[in-house]
Structures are given as structure tokens and as C-alpha cells.
Amino acid sequence: MMRTGIAELPLHTGHVPLWLATRMKKLAGIVLKLLIEEYGTKGLLERLADPVWFQAFNNLIGMDWDSSGSTTVTTGIIKEALNELDLGVKVAGGKGKNSRKTPEEIKGIAEKFELDPGEYIKVSRLVAKVDNVALQAGYQLYHHTFFLDEEGNWAVVQQGMNVKEKLARRYHWFNSDLKDLENPHSGISGIRSDFALNTVDKDMREFQRTVVEIAQEGRRVMRDLETVKAMVKGYAVFYKPRDVDVKEIYERYESLGKLELNARALEFMRELEIKDYSTFLLIKGIGPSTLRALSLVAELIYDVKPSWRDPVTHPPDPFKFAYALGGKDRVPFRVEKETYDDLINFLGKLSESGNKYLLKAVKRISEKWKFPEKEKVPTF
Template sequence: MEITGVSDLPLHYGRVPNWLIPIMRRLSRAIMDVMLLEWGPGKVVERLSNPLWFQGFNNVIGMDWDSSGSTTVTLGILKEVTRPQDDGLAILGGKGRNSLNVPLELRKLPGRFDVDVEKLERTSRLVAKVDSTLLQDGYELYHHSLILDEKGRWGVIQQGMNLETKFARRYHWISVANPVDELREGIAGAYNGVVLNVHESHEAKEVIIDLLGEDPRRISRQYLQLMSYIRGNSIESWLGLGTLGAISREARMIYMKPVDVNKVMKILNHVREFSPTNLQDALLLGLGPSTVRALSLISDLIYSEPPSYRDPVNYPYDPFKYAFAIGGKDGVPYPVRRDVAFEVIQTLEDIVSQTKLDKKDKSLALNKLRELKLGTSKRS
């Protein structure tokens, strides 16, 4: 079966109504209880790491089906209602400055969490670097949440905003060993076309590592000459300029936003002092978007190892149908129906309470939930 769908995340102004927030909290907690009983915390991490499954969850609790706020509000609500000591699940970080709190929050986790804090802190930083530096798609990150279970299985959800289009993208990751060389779980957002995507080019990454060992003055000189070439100088004028003469006459010109050469020189000098042997270390030493753009251009036009220019956004499935559960904050597909929301909450809470009273009846209670779901599907 082919699964397709679309998820645009435009910037919506305004706040969640005060009357809706308690409903979202209670419904989120009730759903979380059922998921933890049914799957355990590791599976919850996996599900939330699916870009549009997350969007479907957002729709069920009454948030906008297509809003950039669906990420920040839903994760904020989930963080509020999650109890790490009881659930074996934690949600760290958040929007804006809260995203910087991941290291501190990792060190405050309850004792039941058997995790390598320093490794997770490094992973969190690398994931942010990959989606802001190795992928440059026009979206500036402003939200970063780390979702973690007690055994160290993790997921990252972060969001960026395109300040010109006012659309957002949500980036999802799940427990990869090396974010620099392994792919995300997925990206939700509108397709933009050509972007700078060093993340998906193994050859370009190898050239960049080699270039980091070069004299920064030489790299700066090559970059300025390449920019001059792109602006219209004939390639014949380059003959006899060492490696610059290797530029292909058929090279495809991909526009890259110009960089501040002095800033790039400063970063290159700093990184070179530590002689990193891999891109992970270079990124954590301060290698940023401007420097990677310059090095990518050199890798492409001089060494014939271009980065990928493919936009990696994808769409696992369309979550809009889940907006029909209780309605949406902005009235799409209809205003939130409080009576339906409280009926759903009460049903879920009763099932969970019954299961907790007698663990032997867990399967029976969950079967009742499935029967309820099937009956609802038939009526709709």
C-alpha cells in the first residue's frame, strides 16, 4: 500500500483559548496512559518520532490541524502531563530558550533512567547542528525537544520557521547512532525544491573534512575566486590557477547565499587548532552554516564532489482525518465539541483506572478500547 499525504505548517497568530488547555492536558494524559499500558515508553518515543503520527495526535487533542503551533503547544502539553518517575518517559527542552535546557534536564532525570547523559547531550547538539548546518533549507530552528525513555531510547522533534514565507518545518529523529551519517525519521512541511543538503552526500562530507585541514587563507582565496566565477567571469580566465583549473565547463550553478569571509576564516582557524578527524567533532567545535556553504561550493566546483541539492521533506500520511475526533481550535473541520472531548476523556480514564486496579484485566480493558474504536469507525 502506498502511503502519501501533505502537511503544511503555516504560522498562526493567537493563543490557545483558556478553556481548551485543560481539555488538551487531560485528554493528552488519558491517551498517554493508554499508550504506556499498551506499548510501554519505548514505543511511545517511536510513535511520537513519526512526523505525521505526531500531527495526528495533535489533531486528536483539538489543536489546529495545519498550524506551526501544533508542534510547540502539543509538546508543551505533553511535557506538562508526563511524569518521568512513574512513566519511564521524559520530554526535555522546548521552544526558544527552553531548548537550551536539555543538558540540565538530563541531569535531573529520576534514578530509574539508565542513560548515558553525556552521550545524549552530544546527540542532542549534533541533531540540532545537522538540521541547521548540514541541511540549509531556509528554516531557522526555534524549537528542540528530546523525548527519552528509561532505557535510553530517544527521539528528537525540532521545528524551524521560514521568516519569509511564515511556514514551518518539523524535523523528527529516532535513536540513530550517528546523526551526521544517518537519516532522520522524517520531515513534515511544504516541499521547497533545491536546498543545500550536505547531510546526504558522503563524498562532499569527506572533502569538507579534508578541507578543514587546509590553510584557511587558501580556502578563503578559493571561495572568493569561485564567487567571482559565479557572478559572470569567464572560465578561461581561471586557467593556470592551480586546482581552480579543474572546474567543469558543464558545472551546474547552484546559488548559495554569500558568506562573511572574515567570519569563515575565524571559524576555520579555530576548528583547525583541534584537527578534527570527523564531521561530528567539527560541528561541535563550531562549524556553522556559513562555513559549510563556502566549503560545499569549493567541494562542488573544484573537487567535483557536490553536496546533495535534494529537499528531504517527506509525507508519511495525511493526518487531517484525526481533526474530526473532537474538532479543532480554529474551527477546522468544526469547533471543538467539549461534550465529545469530555466523553472521550472519561472513557479513556475509566479504562486505564480499571486496568490499574486489576492488572490481570489489562488485556480485557484494552480490548474494550479497541472495540470502542471499531464501533466509532463504523458509525462514522
């Protein structure tokens, strides 16, 4: 079940100093090792796919509590730590150009674990298409990280950017059923929009089926789109939907970007006779503008509507974990090198000894502690 609530992820610039990044990697490696020993590799992936746990881990290692960098830096640190350790979990992808290396890296990881690389490469492509095309709220993906364990469990953490609003949105996935694309995320962290074109919401099977069917009609769907545009301009047309503000609906779609059909992609669809929504999304050329156009036609011509519910999820952020070592930008206080090193040494010895009772005792104490709300301020 996805958690509910809202958290901001404003876009931040800057970088993590080398002295802090080095310590982050050491601490992350120890914590990840302890987690796998306690919960197994699947348990670790379940936690990475939880936006609350992920943010808490980010705060623990010293990253900002409210920054878009909490995704890119933290996943990068985890990738380096896990790929160096033999813990049964590896990571592919990353930010920008590194995200384009994901298929090649997944292939290497899957072969190491004796798994079918094609299956996981397809999963990676599809979840990226969902968050860039099937779910639209003004965010463009620029970060994609794929986690895979030796048992075949997978998780994805990816992030999109809304340049206009200067905000980021983080999408989490875990072992999702990709045959039926209905509420497939394990969580989404960000600011909830007034509306989002959500074609993977619950009860969207009829809409998905309709979009696939009309996409295969070639010239007819192109004529339908022109009919809708004529209606918006006030021209008399043969068909006009009842009790609908055509212009208002059109402007809602247009606020998300252009409405243009990719004729080559639609022609390719007809040749393949595609029936399911997942395969449809994976076709090259089926991008945000084409899906917007098809959705508009489905709504105004065929009276089959998409969901406009923004599926952002997130409970109150775990700011308290920033008190473990502080934050890179000095919120709630600056990171002390000596304290960081002491914690690394302590957890390292604890990991070697196998004594976990002390950690559980600390957990019982920390669970009752509440941070001063006045110290929860934005970082810059």
C-alpha cells in the same frame, strides 16, 4: 523507513485558551498512559518520531490540523503531562528560550534514570546542528524537544521557521545512528522545496570527508573561496571547472544566505585534527554560512558535490482525527467542553479498569470511516 508525501504547516499566531489547554493536558496524560501500557516507553517514542502519528495525536487533542502551533503546543502539552506522571519517559526543551534549557533538563532526567547525561546532551546538540546547518532549505530552528526514556531510548521533535515563506518545517528523530549521518531522520513534515543543501543524504560520505579535509586547510580554502567568487564575476583564473555554469551554482548557494568562512572555527579545527563529520558539525562557529562556503568550494574546486534533494517526508495528513473533538479554530467544528469532558472521563475509567477490548472495537469501526474532503479547509 520514512514515509513520503507533503503536508503544509503555515505559521499561525494566537494562543490556546486556558479551558482547552487544561483539558488537552488531562486527555494527553490518559492517552500516553494507555500507549505505554500497550507498547512500552520505546513504542511511545517511536510514535512521537513518526510525523503522521504525531499529527494525529495533535488533532485528537483539539489543536489545528495545519498549523505550526501543532508542534509547539502539542510538545508542550506532552512535556507537562509526562513530567508529572511516573511513566518512565521525560521531556526536555521547548520553544525559543526554553530550548536553551535543554542540556540542563536532560542532565536532570538522565541522572534520574541513571544514564550518562553527556551522551544525550551531545545527541541533542548534534541533531539541532544537522537541521540548522547540515540540511538547509531556508528554515531557522526555533523549537527543540528531547524525549528520553529510562531504557536510554531517545526521540527528538524540532521545528524550523521560514519567515519569508511564512511556513514551518518539523523534523523527527528516533535512536538515529549519528556516527554515519546519512538519512538520519525518522521523518520530516513540511512543504518540499525545489532544492535543499542536503549534506546528510545517502551516499554523502565522500562529500562529508572532503568538507572536513578542506576545512582544515586554513588560508588555502579561503583563497579557493575567493577564486570561486572571481570566476562568478567573470575574471580569468588559473582553474576553471569544465561543463559547469559557475554563476548558476553560486546563485543556488547564495539563495540560502551569505557564503562566509569562520576563520576562528577553521583554525580551531586544525588544532583538533578532526576527522569525522559529526564532530565537525559540533564545533562552535560552524554555522550555515560556513558550511555553504565549504560546500561551494568542494563542488567547484574539488568536483565533489553535495545532494540537493529536499528530504521532506509525510503521507496524507490524518485530518480524520480532528473529528474526535474538533479544532481550536473550529475546523472541522468547534470544540465542545462537555464532549471533551465526557471523553476524558470515559478514557480515565477505561484506563483504570484495564479493559482495552472496547478501544480495539472502536478502532476497527473508525479505520473504515472517511471524512468529507470538502470540510478539510485551512485554519486561520
